[in-house]
Amino acid sequence: MSPVTQPTELPQPGREEIRIEQVLAALGDPVRLLYVRQLAEAPPEGLACGSVPLPVTKSTRTHHLRILREAGVISMRAVGTRRIATLRRDDLNALYPGLLDGVLGAPH
């Protein structure tokens, strides 16, 4: 019987540690915003990080995901060799009501 793999959450700021400047800077990049838009339309259980098509190399993708995670915009958990990302919608809406909707609904 193979061992059961528990999901492990990667380090991230608690809600009280999230800072607006960092959230805005994390969102203020075309590649990261594209990623966040796709996560926003994903099911609540999230998306495998590698499954979102992004016009960047794997190491650049890893860099962008780390910035989003450390800013408190996304959560990432390791499930075996996969990384699953989810948008921290509840935390962002609680701290900054309207911000995420304003960003996701942006016409340009």
Add this chain to the structure above:
Amino acid sequence: MSPVTQPTELPQPGREEIRIEQVLAALGDPVRLLYVRQLAEAPPEGLACGSVPLPVTKSTRTHHLRILREAGVISMRAVGTRRIATLRRDDLNALYPGLLDGVLGAPH
């Protein structure tokens, strides 16, 4: 009689040219956000750019104001030798409803 000085608006993107990534990146800096917070509480006619206390040198201040202006976050007009800044609240609220309030109301 001294000549009448007409206010001259410095170049800025029209509403249709404003891009969300640029707005977010412009706001995602502690000094620029401090400036925007103070502009948000200023009277509608705006603030003289030099009158807002910021913990930076004059050339750094000029740099930050240019980023805000080119992103479409603030307008600046020259009145004689002064620069008057205003927040482009109507444009931002029309494009990204909720975003500015979410940012300005941020607890941290």
